[in-house]
Amino acid sequence: MTLTDFTQKLDYEKVLTNPILDTAACFWDDERYEAFKICYKSMRSVDDMVDNLKAKGNKISEADKQQLKTLVCEWLKAIDSWTPRDSVQKQLIETMTKFKIPSWPWQKLSEAMIYDLDNEGFDTFEIFLKYSEGAAVAPGSIFMHLCGVNKDNGDYNQPSFDVKEAAYPLAVFCYLVHIVRDFQKDQNENLNYFASDLLAENNLNESMLKEIAA
Template sequence: MTDSADTSQATEEDFAFCRAIAGRANANLLHAARLLSAPRQSFFFATYAAMRLIDDAVDDEFLCRPAPDREKERGAMLADIDQWQAQCLGVAEEGPLPGTVLRALQATAHRSDLGDAPWTGLADAMRRDVREQPMPGWDDFLAYAAGATVAPATIFIYLLGAQPAEDGFSWALPEQPVHYAADLGIFCYLVHILRDLAKDAERSERLVTIPDALIEHAGLDKAGLSDAIKSRDPRIAVLASDLRQRADSHLESGRHSLQAFKALIGRREQLALSGLIGIYESLFSRFSTDYFAGMADAPALEQALRKKLLPS
């Protein structure tokens, strides 16, 4: 069946705006989505742009501000998240999303059976960030990751498996998208954390989403992570090893569900998924030897893998 989802209520300029927002992140998910058909790409860029805008607002415009500013602006930021969620759920017109992105959502996600869970999940994770809730243990990390990373992964999986309906997309596979997305999303997120640890720790300890228990088990504290990385403290390698073991567990679990999923989707969608996973598996393997060398090599390696596995 040819994908022909109707996006007539949004203009080309609306989707171009969404592409520009998504492109700022230069994420692997973005490159994978470019392998999909035009209607699926439109859906992806609309949803990804919406998520990118609220995530950037929390990370760049709130969490990196001085403590007095954060305290003063916390209520307004939480209200923005509430309004963002209402816009994404299709129950409000006004909010932080610009009209261009909202129209793109109305022409794509709002005409599908994607459901509320991805939007609610990400909103909950962003509220946790803004409230600066502690993350003492691994269960707290998993609860946070359910929104921060499983939510966008679920939308990507939905787009790979959904089929064109009368004017949108609908899902008819044996399991819900989150079943196929959960372990994949957490594995990729842990690889992101390993890749970006130096950058995040230097910008703000509030951007480091590693449970306190893991940091303390390595003999470190969150406030000292940036200095420890710069000095190549061997305790950082201990922390990285712990994260790798946990990532490997999710990779192994995810392989089983994704193997079944791949048999149910089209060839183009299979290529996008396999290429995306291949990038993260290769990065993960590079971090499994010398972690500090892996961090240094990651940007060039990632770029080379994109050209090889997700050629545009």
């Protein structure tokens, strides 16, 4: 795809809501881009389950927490054991096999989702960065993995570099951009990604963020 093709194809209104990595992946060939979409969709599905529950605004009951934790663990177990529970997971595992994608990004994402269920926000920016390893670096690593695989005699080879190390700065930067971009939407859906220590340093609190976003 040329730059002209890309700019003509791009839906500029969706740039305000679409993941940055998805926009970047549009430059790839169809096979590689489809692989990214399949992997990202699987991650988005479990992330949305947690976010949608928190967006209701009520305190999450222990029963709901446990039910969702069980779903997340079962979802991960199916991927780790290569035993798909439905057609979506089957397609995902086929894609992981074809492109030699490891399962650790889904493990990290699951850890982040469990954190989301057990906690309200982040006491420190350091805790936020640890959380970002699942919420941002995991999908970013899949993007970087697909950037690095090469096709040889019809088969894809592993990237020749450390995927997680390469993805980390890109993924965290994109995540911070997303958080700023989606500030109003997230606040209105009871989602806060600003660490308490940073808020305190700037004489802010969560109630003030709500007022700013209103």
